[in-house]
Amino acid sequence: MTLLLDLFGFLSVVLRGLMLTAQSLTVGGVAFLLLLAAPLSSEIGVAGAVVIKRSRTLLGWSAIALALVAAISVLIEGVILADTVGLTAGETLGAAFVLAGIAVIGASVAIAWLTLRDRSAGFSGLGLLALAAIILIAQTMTSHAAAQIDDRLLLAAADLLHQAGAAVWIGGIPYLLIALRQCPDPVTWRRVGKRFSHIAMVSVAVIVIAGLVMAVAYTGSVAAIYGTTYGVMVMTKVALLFHLLLLGGMNYLLVERLAGNPATPMLRLRRFAEAEIGIGITLFFAAASLTSLPPAVDLPNELVSFAEIADRMMPTWPRLSSPDHADLAIPALQAKLDAEAAEHAHKAQAFVPGAGDLPPRNAEDIAWSEYNHHWSGLVVLAIGLLALAERSGRAPWARNWPLLFLLLAGFLFLRSDPETWPLGDIGLLESLRDPEVVQHRLFVLLIVGFGIFEWRVRTGRTASAQAALAFPLITALGGALLLAHSHAVINAKEQLLIELSHIPLALCGVAAGWARWLELRLDPPAGRIAAWIWPVCLVLVGLVLLNYREA
Amino acid sequence: MSLVRRMFPLIVTLGLAFAVGRQAVAHALVVESSPAIDGSVAGPQIEISLRFNSRLDHQRSRLTLIDADGTQHRLTLSQDSAPDMLQAKATGVSPGTHKLRWQVLAIDGHITRGDIPFRVTQP
Numbered sequence: 001m002t003l004l005l006d007l008f009g010f011l012s013v014v015l016r017g018l019m020l021t022a023q024s025l026t027v028g029g030v031a032f033l034l035l036l037a038a039p040l041s042s043e044i045g046v047a048g049a050v051v052i053k054r055s056r057t058l059l060g061w062s063a064i065a066l067a068l069v070a071a072i073s074v075l076i077e078g079v080i081l082a083d084t085v086g087l088t089a090g091e092t093l094g095a096a097f098v099l100a101g102i103a104v105i106g107a108s109v110a111i112a113w114l115t116l117r118d119r120s121a122g123f124s125g126l127g128l129l130a131l132a133a134i135i136l137i138a139q140t141m142t143s144h145a146a147a148q149i150d151d152r153l154l155l156a157a158a159d160l161l162h163q164a165g166a167a168v169w170i171g172g173i174p175y176l177l178i179a180l181r182q183c184p185d186p187v188t189w190r191r192v193g194k195r196f197s198h199i200a201m202v203s204v205a206v207i208v209i210a211g212l213v214m215a216v217a218y219t220g221s222v223a224a225i226y227g228t229t230y231g232v233m234v235m236t237k238v239a240l241l242f243h244l245l246l247l248g249g250m251n252y253l254l255v256e257r258l259a260g261n262p263a264t265p266m267l268r269l270r271r272f273a274e275a276e277i278g279i280g281i282t283l284f285f286a287a288a289s290l291t292s293l294p295p296a297v298d299l300p301n302e303l304v305s306f307a308e309i310a311d312r313m314m315p316t317w318p319r320l321s322s323p324d325h326a327d328l329a330i331p332a333l334q335a336k337l338d339a340e341a342a343e344h345a346h347k348a349q350a351f352v353p354g355a356g357d358l359p360p361r362n363a364e365d366i367a368w369s370e371y372n373h374h375w376s377g378l379v380v381l382a383i384g385l386l387a388l389a390e391r392s393g394r395a396p397w398a399r400n401w402p403l404l405f406l407l408l409a410g411f412l413f414l415r416s417d418p419e420t421w422p423l424g425d426i427g428l429l430e431s432l433r434d435p436e437v438v439q440h441r442l443f444v445l446l447i448v449g450f451g452i453f454e455w456r457v458r459t460g461r462t463a464s465a466q467a468a469l470a471f472p473l474i475t476a477l478g479g480a481l482l483l484a485h486s487h488a489v490i491n492a493k494e495q496l497l498i499e500l501s502h503i504p505l506a507l508c509g510v511a512a513g514w515a516r517w518l519e520l521r522l523d524p525p526a527g528r529i530a531a532w533i534w535p536v537c538l539v540l541v542g543l544v545l546l547n548y549r550e551a
Numbered sequence: 552m553s554l555v556r557r558m559f560p561l562i563v564t565l566g567l568a569f570a571v572g573r574q575a576v577a578h579a580l581v582v583e584s585s586p587a588i589d590g591s592v593a594g595p596q597i598e599i600s601l602r603f604n605s606r607l608d609h610q611r612s613r614l615t616l617i618d619a620d621g622t623q624h625r626l627t628l629s630q631d632s633a634p635d636m637l638q639a640k641a642t643g644v645s646p647g648t649h650k651l652r653w654q655v656l657a658i659d660g661h662i663t664r665g666d667i668p669f670r671v672t673q674p
Contacts, residue, residue: 077660077662080662081611081656081662084613084654084662084664085611085612085613085654085656086613087611091610091611092611094610095608095611095656095660096608096658096659096660097656097659097660100660141659141660142659142660143659144659145659146606146658146659147579147605147606147657147658147659147661148605148606149604149605149606149634149635292661294579294580294604295604298580298582298604299580
């Protein structure tokens with residue numbers, strides 16, 4: 001169970017990300033019904049009733065998803081807590097996070113019941129509002145604010161407003177898509193779009209003001225913004241917010257253009273909104289990652305200076321030759337232990353996967369890891385350049401670039417965990433007790449599947465339009481997971497320096513994924529612009545990997 | 552091909568479920584402690600006091616003293632300490648290297664654990 005507690009670190013971030021997503025869809029759905037769908041229903045004719053009915057369906061299922069994720073999260077954490085501290089079921093039930101979880105589950109089930117039982121009947125707006133408020137208050141009880149020593153009420157209020165603003169805006173976008181799909185004419189499109197724009201503007205103002213209050217309280221200084229992992233994750237959220245504001249701003253301009261020109265291409269509004277949903281979900285995963293980190297203000301002695309960051313980021317020639325496997329810390333230690341075992345009866349193991357200890361590392365391990373990153377960078381750079389060549393239309397053969405992913409997968413399979421099979425002494429099954437090894441093996445599988453799949457799409461072996469969407473979705477998902485991932489390093493400073501290289505990779509992944517999405521979903525010429533963006537993002541990923549350093 | 556397509560959600564779900572990393576820097580932090588990390592205290596009776604950066608649920612937190620030979624002694628926590636403190640008293644602690652293992656439940660629901668190695672000297 002102690003091992004499970006270690007594993008729960010990352011799993012809890014993923015669950016929190018899913019919970020924030022489901023919560024935003026639920027609270028955003030309630031806000032959309034009360035602020036847009038119901039008031040405009042009579043103005044947009046028959047379509048109004050359909051919009052309300054379909055919105056209720058999405059709201060109901062979002063609430064069910066929220067109840068499920070909250071139940072899984074409370075159950076896992078409750079079992080871990082009870083087992084590791086030795087609590088009875090009654091004692092565990094009294095924990096604040098369990099009570100908050102029960103409140104979220106209860107309110108979500110009630111929302112699902114109110115919205116799904118008879119979708120043609122009226123609904124109690126006040127009841128839905130009260131239930132949405134219960135969800136937000138309960139979730140605030142499991143935020144940083146609840147455990148603060150000082151200014152608890154102010155920070156709790158800021159946190160609640162921040163979550164509410166995000167839910168109303170980002171959580172409302174899928175409902176906006178439902179409404180836009182039903183709008184019969186440009187006049188109705190404009191009415192719905194303009195009203196949502198106003199709601200979004202107020203929400204953004206609330207998000208920014210509440211976010212500023214929390215940023216000042218939790219980071220404490222300008223140096224902490226770039227010198228701590230917490231500060232850097234806050235800036236990542238700001239960068240994603242700018243992505244969203246850019247897309248939202250373009251949609252606002254489209255709605256305004258609609259007033260003067262009814263022939264404005266409205267498909268673009270829907271497609272931008274789809275990308276907004278995806279980037280919004282990534283934002284929720286970044287927020288979930290932030291809740292697992294200690295506030296920067298609590299780490300005054302762990303600040304990384306600007307000079308240290310600049311020194312690590314300074315471009316150097318890539319490491320293209322590998323150290324010997326035998327010189328790595330674990331194989332070297334194992335050889336020493338084996339030599340000792342030859343004299344004694346007992347044979348010791350240099351590293352036990354899954355025992356919860358950090359593996360030993362030496363300078364050769366760092367060189368090994370940098371070599372892996374640099375060669376991977378070269379392959380990804382080649383993939384990006386070939387994709388650009390394919391895009392130029394002058395090199396049709398370059399469309400086979402996804403096959404390079406197979407090369408990358410083979411390279412990672414061999415070298416990502418040198419202490420394990422096939423290079424090391426630790427067998428395949430035994431190595432799977434180490435969560436990081438499992439993660440690497442699964443990502444190798446994902447890369448193989450992705451490479452074969454995209455190659456078939458590029459070469460016309462798969463004709464389905466939906467099949468092509470796998471690329472953007474998987475790339476964007478990979479970027480989001482990279483934001484939620486934490487690294488097994490021994491101190492906060494080293495963790496930050498690694499994060500500083502992984503965050504640009506994650507942001508490039510997210511941008512590449514949604515650019516490809518827009519390329520596939522938008523009509524020309526807008527789609528053609530997006531088609532240039534994602535190969536450039538892949539080139540950038542390759543360059544960042546080429547400059548990756550661990551010392 | 553459809554098999555590969557069907558496998559994607561499965562792989563992604565498995566990735567979500569198992570792609571885990573150990574966190575070196577967790578949510579709740581020890582701001583100061585007595586005994587200090589790698590510090591020395593005189594035995595055999597030790598007053599233990601840990602201050603955190605978060606409000607704690609004392610009833611659902613624990614403190615364990617681990618001897619040099621790995622024997623674990625669970626300590627009784629004082630229930631009237633400050634919201635961000637864990638306090639306990641250990642008796643009969645022999646000289647040598649020991650480890651204080653703490654696990655706390657912060658009020659916001661995060662479980663965090665860690666070790667404080669220290670030395671006990673003759674009184």
